[in-house]
Amino acid sequence: MELNERKMKILQAIIGDYLSTAEPVGSRTISKNYDLGISPATIRNEMSDLEELGFIVQPHTSAGRIPSDKGYRYYVDSLVKLPREDEQPDQFVNKLLASADRIEDLLKNIAKLLAKETNYATLVSTPKYKSSKIKNLQLVGVEDKRVLVVVVTDGNIIKNYMIDLDEGIEQTMLNRITYVLNEHLYGLTLEEINLPLIKNMHQYTDDNQIVISKVLDVIFHTIKSIDDSDVYFSGTTNILKFPEFNDINKALELIDVIEKGDKNQFLVDRAMNDDEHNINIKIGEEIEVEEMIDCSIITTSYHIGGKKVGAIAVIGPKRMDYNKTVHALKCLQTNVEKILNRNSV
Amino acid sequence: MELNERKMKILQAIIGDYLSTAEPVGSRTISKNYDLGISPATIRNEMSDLEELGFIVQPHTSAGRIPSDKGYRYYVDSLVKLPREDEQPDQFVNKLLASADRIEDLLKNIAKLLAKETNYATLVSTPKYKSSKIKNLQLVGVEDKRVLVVVVTDGNIIKNYMIDLDEGIEQTMLNRITYVLNEHLYGLTLEEINLPLIKNMHQYTDDNQIVISKVLDVIFHTIKSIDDSDVYFSGTTNILKFPEFNDINKALELIDVIEKGDKNQFLVDRAMNDDEHNINIKIGEEIEVEEMIDCSIITTSYHIGGKKVGAIAVIGPKRMDYNKTVHALKCLQTNVEKILNRNSV
DNA sequence: GTTAGCACTCATTTCAAGCGAGTGCTAATG
DNA sequence: CATTAGCACTCGCTTGAAATGAGTGCTAAC
Numbered sequence: 001m002e003l004n005e006r007k008m009k010i011l012q013a014i015i016g017d018y019l020s021t022a023e024p025v026g027s028r029t030i031s032k033n034y035d036l037g038i039s040p041a042t043i044r045n046e047m048s049d050l051e052e053l054g055f056i057v058q059p060h061t062s063a064g065r066i067p068s069d070k071g072y073r074y075y076v077d078s079l080v081k082l083p084r085e086d087e088q089p090d091q092f093v094n095k096l097l098a099s100a101d102r103i104e105d106l107l108k109n110i111a112k113l114l115a116k117e118t119n120y121a122t123l124v125s126t127p128k129y130k131s132s133k134i135k136n137l138q139l140v141g142v143e144d145k146r147v148l149v150v151v152v153t154d155g156n157i158i159k160n161y162m163i164d165l166d167e168g169i170e171q172t173m174l175n176r177i178t179y180v181l182n183e184h185l186y187g188l189t190l191e192e193i194n195l196p197l198i199k200n201m202h203q204y205t206d207d208n209q210i211v212i213s214k215v216l217d218v219i220f221h222t223i224k225s226i227d228d229s230d231v232y233f234s235g236t237t238n239i240l241k242f243p244e245f246n247d248i249n250k251a252l253e254l255i256d257v258i259e260k261g262d263k264n265q266f267l268v269d270r271a272m273n274d275d276e277h278n279i280n281i282k283i284g285e286e287i288e289v290e291e292m293i294d295c296s297i298i299t300t301s302y303h304i305g306g307k308k309v310g311a312i313a314v315i316g317p318k319r320m321d322y323n324k325t326v327h328a329l330k331c332l333q334t335n336v337e338k339i340l341n342r343n344s345v
Numbered sequence: 346m347e348l349n350e351r352k353m354k355i356l357q358a359i360i361g362d363y364l365s366t367a368e369p370v371g372s373r374t375i376s377k378n379y380d381l382g383i384s385p386a387t388i389r390n391e392m393s394d395l396e397e398l399g400f401i402v403q404p405h406t407s408a409g410r411i412p413s414d415k416g417y418r419y420y421v422d423s424l425v426k427l428p429r430e431d432e433q434p435d436q437f438v439n440k441l442l443a444s445a446d447r448i449e450d451l452l453k454n455i456a457k458l459l460a461k462e463t464n465y466a467t468l469v470s471t472p473k474y475k476s477s478k479i480k481n482l483q484l485v486g487v488e489d490k491r492v493l494v495v496v497v498t499d500g501n502i503i504k505n506y507m508i509d510l511d512e513g514i515e516q517t518m519l520n521r522i523t524y525v526l527n528e529h530l531y532g533l534t535l536e537e538i539n540l541p542l543i544k545n546m547h548q549y550t551d552d553n554q555i556v557i558s559k560v561l562d563v564i565f566h567t568i569k570s571i572d573d574s575d576v577y578f579s580g581t582t583n584i585l586k587f588p589e590f591n592d593i594n595k596a597l598e599l600i601d602v603i604e605k606g607d608k609n610q611f612l613v614d615r616a617m618n619d620d621e622h623n624i625n626i627k628i629g630e631e632i633e634v635e636e637m638i639d640c641s642i643i644t645t646s647y648h649i650g651g652k653k654v655g656a657i658a659v660i661g662p663k664r665m666d667y668n669k670t671v672h673a674l675k676c677l678q679t680n681v682e683k684i685l686n687r688n689s690v
Numbered sequence: 691g692t693t694a695g696c697a698c699t700c701a702t703t704t705c706a707a708g709c710g711a712g713t714g715c716t717a718a719t720g
Numbered sequence: 721c722a723t724t725a726g727c728a729c730t731c732g733c734t735t736g737a738a739a740t741g742a743g744t745g746c747t748a749a750c
Contacts (some may be wrong), residue, residue: 040693135488160495162501372712
């Protein structure tokens with residue numbers, strides 16, 4: 001399967017040309033624009049071989065060649081091996097630092113900036129909340145029978161839950177419960193909280209056992225029932241700008257997949273598993289999603305406290321700018337993790 | 346300018362037909378499909394009059410007629426006068442009740458459901474936060490020098506701000522400050538908080554004045570600097586399904602207007618002013634946004650504690666289903682206000 | 691092994707003809 | 721006198737044939 005150097009160069013030329021033009025590329029184009037020192041006829045022979053090997057295909061008899069998935073794969077793999085030319089961080093990442101207050105806003109901003117930077121569609125999943133460690137809990141009495149539960153976890157993710165109680169309760173009492181909750185739950189993940197743990201907590205308060213028992217119960221069930229991670233997207237309409245998606249209906253189907261939860265969750269989940277390399281690239285059929293047969297997806301994951309908790313993905317046409325996108329993702333990942341891990345438990 | 350009954354019926358027929366087909370409608374079509382008992386020739390004469398009066402236009406000489414903005418306006422205005430046929434609440438609104446916990450989620454859901462229900466694009470603005478009344482404040486020490494400020498306002502809007510202090514501070518101390526803050530700020534709007542008010546607060550604490558002074562100062566500036574209302578959108582890609590927007594570039598420009606903040610803020614702001622009627626309809630040029638010349642926008646506003654605080658808008662093609670959309674918006678508004686005003690200050 | 695030359699393919703562009711939906715006008719009609 | 725049948729006319733759209741041209745594969749010569 002090893003290609004000789006000339007075939008390699010021709011393949012690279014074909015893909016390079018196709019990436020920028022989106023038009024099938026012919027032998028004459030290559031001969032003219034790429035200084036390979038061989039005639040169109042020779043290139044034609046080589047192209048015939050490359051086609052037989054499955055790296056390129058002809059859309060129809062009298063057209064030039066376009067890369068097959070296998071061709072893209074070869075191209076991408078050889079890119080990875082090459083040293084990167086400009087490793088200085090992208091400027092766009094800096095804008096993120098300003099918005100680092102609420103993690104949801106940060107992640108939304110990541111999606112938005114990355115989409116703007118790359119001109120592709122982006123997906124960013126929020127951390128798997130239930131497996132992040134609790135740093136702080138606070139109960140706030142809002143109205144007579146309504147209590148706000150504030151939970152701060154690793155990476156400074158803040159969640160609020162409004163709970164309704166059967167009877168009113170004083171803030172001083174809530175403060176005492178808050179104290180006990182923090183004593184017992186600090187450093188645990190939400191998954192690790194269980195009923196025995198909660199029951200056990202009662203004995204450490206000498207206050208009205210019945211009320212506290214009820215409050216703890218409600219808190220426990222509320223926390224347990226929260227929906228886990230979410231997925232933010234941005235730039236989906238960028239899809240429409242590429243000639244390969246000028247069939248609006250196909251494009252809309254694709255956008256649907258990206259914006260609806262079911263299948264994008266699948267994409268994100270897989271992004272978090274396929275992680276031998278830091279950055280993962282899937283091309284066309286490799287994505288295994290019917291509507292995305294003409295796309296490539298580049299993913300990476302981010303960590304909080306050493307745990308892989310979320311993913312960032314860029315979705316573009318197969319002829320996307322892999323180089324630039326991979327670079328942008330790398331920069332982003334490093335910087336986001338820096339922000340998220342400033343204060344880990 | 347008063348039209349006789351026959352002209353009215355013909356105009357209504359033309360608009361009605363055009364709403365469903367998006368094709369210019371000719372005299373024969375009307376004669377056949379609408380039981381007016383007159384021949385195409387007569388209808389042609391009437392149409393000629395209607396065109397002269399500016400209610401309909403011909404895209405080109407040998408085509409049927411389509412409604413002008415003036416025609417739509419007449420149609421919409423006469424719709425309003427008509428009694429609604431089915432006033433029972435739309436079912437889709439019920440789904441909202443489930444998601445009423447966080448107001449941001451509620452509003453996002455409104456945008457999403459309304460878009461799904463109507464198949465148009467929707468805009469929902471969040472409440473003008475700064476003019477809603479404070480119900481509760483709470484300071485939570487998260488790390489040594491970081492404090493989380495939780496603010497709950499009218500309509501149970503919850504906002505979190507992480508602030509950084511110069512020196513560490515105990516939770517017990519924070520609780521005392523929290524108490525004083527609530528004492529003094531309950532029922533005020535964020536706009537009403539000013540520096541003298543904050544300064545004045547010191548005297549009610551006998552604790553370390555310098556630390557408290559600093560904390561209050563940071564809180565004040567954080568609260569003052571928060572960005573006010575946001576705008577959620579949904580269903581923007583629905584735009585692409587309408588034949589009037591099959592010029593992708595025009596459609597993309599329109600989507601940009603809806604999704605980018607600058608102009609949609611303008612739309613929402615105006616929606617909150619134009620409110621003689623509960624529901625406001627703007628057609629084509631009336632919108633005064635160049636990219637929306639082919640659209641209509643139907644808006645309504647919602648109130649918390651008697652104050653108009655946010656807007657809901659539906660954007661569709663001029664030939665949108667005004668009847669259904671207005672109905673959906675009305676139902677939505679009533680129910681949303683019910684949810685938001687359950688517990689007002 | 692390389693390349694010039696040539697016949698061949700086929701998507702795309704171009705252009706004219708024809709179609710048909712629709713109009714406006716005129717003259718006949720009840 | 722309002723209504724309508726009839727007809728010539730307009731013009732966007734469809735159709736299909738021809739021309740175009742980018743590109744190939746093959747063969748024979750270098």
